[in-house]
Amino acid sequence: MAKDCSFDVVSEVDMQEVDNAVNQAKKEIGTRYDFRNSKADIEHDGDTIKIHCDDEYKLGAIIDVLKGKMVKRNVAIKNLEYGKIEPASGGTVRQVVTIKNGISKEVAKDVVKLIKNMKLKVTAQIMEDQVRVAGKDKDQLQAVITMLREQDLTVELQFVNFRS
Structure with a gap:
């Protein structure tokens, strides 16, 4: 499983x-x-x-x-x-x-909205000044990272704590 x-x-x-x-x-x-x-x-x-x-x-x-x-x-x-x-x-x-250190609530909401618009089987939740993205398929998570890197947001994003 x-x-x-x-x-x-x-x-x-x-x-x-x-x-x-x-x-x-x-x-x-x-x-x-x-x-x-x-x-x-x-x-x-x-x-x-x-x-x-x-x-x-x-x-x-x-x-x-x-x-x-x-x-x-x-x-x-x-x-x-x-x-x-x-x-x-x-x-x-x-x-x-x-x-600016950390993701503001507005930017976090935008990130979650972008992820939901991809219609993949992943969940995104706001946790204080970061967003946690979870899913069963690593390839879908990689697709989310690729999509977020292409976006022009008001802050620079990093992707950490990749757990499988």
Whole structure:
């Protein structure tokens, strides 16, 4: 008798890699010519990255550098949520970038709906910030993973705990 196989759909960000990317971006900004004699600072604190600099143009340049460093370190830039650009003291600007860790309820509902629309013999259930998919046939579970990888969701998905 075949027993159930399952896997979990999660969206996790390696905070150590985020910290490394922020430190590398700080180092690059410190050595770049276009940032000489200007205020440019990046700070990583928990689930947020705070960027503070002279103007919006430099803010965009800092974000580009940060994105490049994150991509090199395999951190999904889809999981970054950019806050509003706010004026700060001394004519400077700042922006807060929030790191989304885990699958929100809305995205989890979308994932479950996509899986149900496939009309396979698998079940999907939301468990806090992840979705567990279970079924008897491993091939159907592989089809679900393939379908979810092709979707353009607001967060990067990983597939863990594949059990048979």
